[in-house]
Amino acid sequence: MNYLRRLSYFTVHRNARSVVLAAILMVAQLMPASMDEAQAIPSGTFGIEIGSALLCLDQLNSKYFYDYLFLAFGMPYKTDGGAYWFSASRNRQAGTDLWGIQLSDVLVNDSSSPAEFIGAVFNGTPQQLADAIERNTGFHFTSENPNDPYALRQTRTGSVIAFAGTRAKIYCAKSKYLVPSQS
Numbered sequence: 001m002n003y004l005r006r007l008s009y010f011t012v013h014r015n016a017r018s019v020v021l022a023a024i025l026m027v028a029q030l031m032p033a034s035m036d037e038a039q040a041i042p043s044g045t046f047g048i049e050i051g052s053a054l055l056c057l058d059q060l061n062s063k064y065f066y067d068y069l070f071l072a073f074g075m076p077y078k079t080d081g082g083a084y085w086f087s088a089s090r091n092r093q094a095g096t097d098l099w100g101i102q103l104s105d106v107l108v109n110d111s112s113s114p115a116e117f118i119g120a121v122f123n124g125t126p127q128q129l130a131d132a133i134e135r136n137t138g139f140h141f142t143s144e145n146p147n148d149p150y151a152l153r154q155t156r157t158g159s160v161i162a163f164a165g166t167r168a169k170i171y172c173a174k175s176k177y178l179v180p181s182q183s
Helices: 002-030 046-054 062-073 126-137
Strands: 078-080 083-087 101-109 115-122 160-164 167-175
Touching (some): 046 115, 046 167, 062 083, 062 115, 101 126, 101 167
Antiparallel strands (some): 101 115, 160 167
């Protein structure tokens, strides 16, 4: 009798384990093989969320933007200069653009940076980017030195366009330490 009780105990638990294992295998088949496969094109709000932040029209929260960019592009491909760099072209997002200019990379500050910032690198010159933004949003960028093609361009909201090699980089940065008091 004791033998039969033990046998039925092991049979029930073995069957339960088999059911659990089968469920795990079914879920695993539905999941992508890697995180890169899980990434889809950036959501329909990409231009609003990222575009507004780049133009300094939104609050900057590195955790929020890191999570947003992770969902859009997958893991950052590098951490450099106090920022996580997300590639729009490496993760099958070659068609990603803002304001009609192709986007190459998007970056957001990491914890080592003294500022909260978000930036993007575009496949175009700073003048092309400034013209595209003005055409699409009405925001005008003023050059620090109109005679210098490498001069920084800035809006009244604080957004800056600079040369990044042969491409344009736009960013919005705000100090982590200049926050209103809560008294």
